[in-house]
Amino acid sequence: MAGHEILVGQIDPASDRAVFRQIADHLREAIEGGRLSPGDKLPSEAALMQHYNVARMTVRHAMQELQGEGLAVAEHGRGVFVRSRPPVKRLASDRFARRHRKEGKAAFIAESEVVGAKASVDMIDVREGSPLPEIAERLKVRADEAVVIRSRRYSLDGRPVELATSYIPADLALGTRIMDANPGPGGIYARLEEQGRTLDRFTEDVFTRMPTREEARLLLLAPGVPVFRLIRTAYDLDGRSVEVCDTIMSGDAYQLSYELPAH
Amino acid sequence: MAGHEILVGQIDPASDRAVFRQIADHLREAIEGGRLSPGDKLPSEAALMQHYNVARMTVRHAMQELQGEGLAVAEHGRGVFVRSRPPVKRLASDRFARRHRKEGKAAFIAESEVVGAKASVDMIDVREGSPLPEIAERLKVRADEAVVIRSRRYSLDGRPVELATSYIPADLALGTRIMDANPGPGGIYARLEEQGRTLDRFTEDVFTRMPTREEARLLLLAPGVPVFRLIRTAYDLDGRSVEVCDTIMSGDAYQLSYELPAH
DNA sequence: TGTTAGTAGTCGTCTGGACGAGTTGAGGAG
DNA sequence: CTCCTCAACTCGTCCAGACGACTACTAACA
The missing domain is CATH 3.40.1410.10 (Chorismate lyase-like)
Incomplete structure (x- = not known):
């Protein structure tokens, strides 16, 4: 398993920005920067827990932030995916x-x-x-x-x-x-x-x-x-x-x- | 303390609807039914925990659902309030x-x-x-x-x-x-x-x-x-x-x- | 009187764990 | 070869607890 190369970010413990927001920031940048394309699967909760060394709720909170912004969609049992914008x-x-x-x-x-x-x-x-x-x-x-x-x-x-x-x-x-x-x-x-x-x-x-x-x-x-x-x-x-x-x-x-x- | 009379709802453990959604439903009905008016304070997390006998995360999840719908706003250190619609x-x-x-x-x-x-x-x-x-x-x-x-x-x-x-x-x-x-x-x-x-x-x-x-x-x-x-x-x-x-x-x-x- | 320090109440964040349920794919049974 | 079972992986829900930060109120202080 080569892992997810998109996971380059690290948590800054000195920052006063909440950890889950920092994680959301990393993923958001990956999406907006095109490293993750519409339809792509985001790293699983387990992978993010391991990468950032945080609890699962923290990862989930970050994911929910992205879903609330409409950038990602969770599919039960499959994963979380970058939302694809249908033609307007x-x-x-x-x-x-x-x-x-x-x-x-x-x-x-x-x-x-x-x-x-x-x-x-x-x-x-x-x-x-x-x-x-x-x-x-x-x-x-x-x-x-x-x-x-x-x-x-x-x-x-x-x-x-x-x-x-x-x-x-x-x-x-x-x-x-x-x-x-x-x-x-x-x-x-x-x-x-x-x-x-x-x-x-x-x-x-x-x-x-x-x-x-x-x-x-x-x-x-x-x-x-x-x-x-x-x-x-x-x-x-x-x-x-x-x-x-x-x-x-x-x-x-x-x-x-x-x-x-x-x- | 008379408590919050608006808290009439009870959790139905037989329902397959998630507990936090049931709590959100109760509060939503209270808001939409006019029992809670714009600007009113919702029961605190502690009060809801006690009333429904659930963990704090469950109550918070319900509150976040309402905030995501734009029905309520949390104010750090004060409480959660019914959103007042400003004049358009x-x-x-x-x-x-x-x-x-x-x-x-x-x-x-x-x-x-x-x-x-x-x-x-x-x-x-x-x-x-x-x-x-x-x-x-x-x-x-x-x-x-x-x-x-x-x-x-x-x-x-x-x-x-x-x-x-x-x-x-x-x-x-x-x-x-x-x-x-x-x-x-x-x-x-x-x-x-x-x-x-x-x-x-x-x-x-x-x-x-x-x-x-x-x-x-x-x-x-x-x-x-x-x-x-x-x-x-x-x-x-x-x-x-x-x-x-x-x-x-x-x-x-x-x-x-x-x-x-x-x- | 006016200010300050404390305190109780509230929400924000995070940990670590548990079980349930949907999806997928590999391997075995037929 | 087809179909089925099952395990692995995934997200969904919930619990119990901890600490921090902000707000509002009170009481002591200057």
Whole structure:
């Protein structure tokens, strides 16, 4: 066994930096310096214990630091590996161009074609219910007013990337294909425009935070990966809110792109 | 000592859910259910050890889970507290309206006035150097070409919220006030327009990830708080890139707002 | 009155050990 | 040759204890 040549670091006992942080530093430098590539296996806990002559908890603490930063992922029974960054996807500003709806494409499908990925949707659920206060405010309805709630999960090439929940005022949705799991070509925006609610503009409010456990589970998120929360409000030509969409997006799968005029 | 009434949970030894996760679940429910409010102190490690009859490491592990989720913050020597969400700041779409520059206001200053916060800038550094490849690509310069690099830190009411680094082609910056720590009224965009490079549009690419240690230090980020990385490119009427700004923003201090036409 | 030293309570770090559970690969049974 | 068993290796969880450092409060002191 030649051992791991990447383990060149030594603990500085005189340093006031905690030992587990020094170990994490060494490994982090190995990753960022390219001596360890995405997918590579880090030295096992046992190897690090021996190399640095420390207790196992100390090594584990260092490993957890790296996992918390999203640099590494542990796999039970196999080892700890350098995280590989999947290719990012791009959200164009013309995402909601009417042209796409005219072609019968929903935004997510049109977008995924650009990057050559296979888009799919599952966990579709349509029901009536009450919106959260922050949703009700944007939709300009009372919080105790019933609205139609459409939730679904989007995946690219089988990998879940986005959880979306749309809220539509009941009078615009009831009795239309918006209540169907599959709302038809062009998605629900096409159905709204068929009712004469011509879409005029959208606002998007973007937040970032760590996922809840439920979100991490549904999006198969590795530890240390934050999510985008994007709340989009769609307005028609009369300035009425016709839909609010609350979306949780895997932070490592998305890059949001916007174009702003200097006006 | 009446003890903590919030500690109603008991460990289920039959459950296959790890003990430290069960403890974290109890505390999480207490926080999310409102029995513990932002700023409240969680039971001490000693209290939890006694209540659940477990070892200290088990309790600490539970606490770290909550801190990793951003729900709680430990303060050395004081206790662990429920995180209080500071008021969010809003990035309007008219952030770069020429009107603001005409009034001699830089974007950050104009914006902070809206929320009634006192804006300040420090750690200003101006130098010449080479851009990162992803910056060079946006700026349409070679990666080995010298550009002017302006970095600074923005704070609101004394709290650091944003680290920004601007890259400007050398021929547009050298010999102008852009090289000064204080570039004058209206900021560097006003200086660029004075040279006849009228700004036409901006693109913004938004990413989210966990902060590096350096970023966490400079932004005083609590554990479990992700950051936005926003790369803005400014174009003039000729379509030339006149500036690329790479910004790291505290994820819990910002809400990004965009307006999109349906065109 | 104002300051200082002490003390109790709290979290941070580290040791050394124990057992459980998932993964892998080699060697043996068929 | 195929399949299965099993041992070795790996990470996950938990215990019991030790010392250090920071905070807040109190009591003694100047």
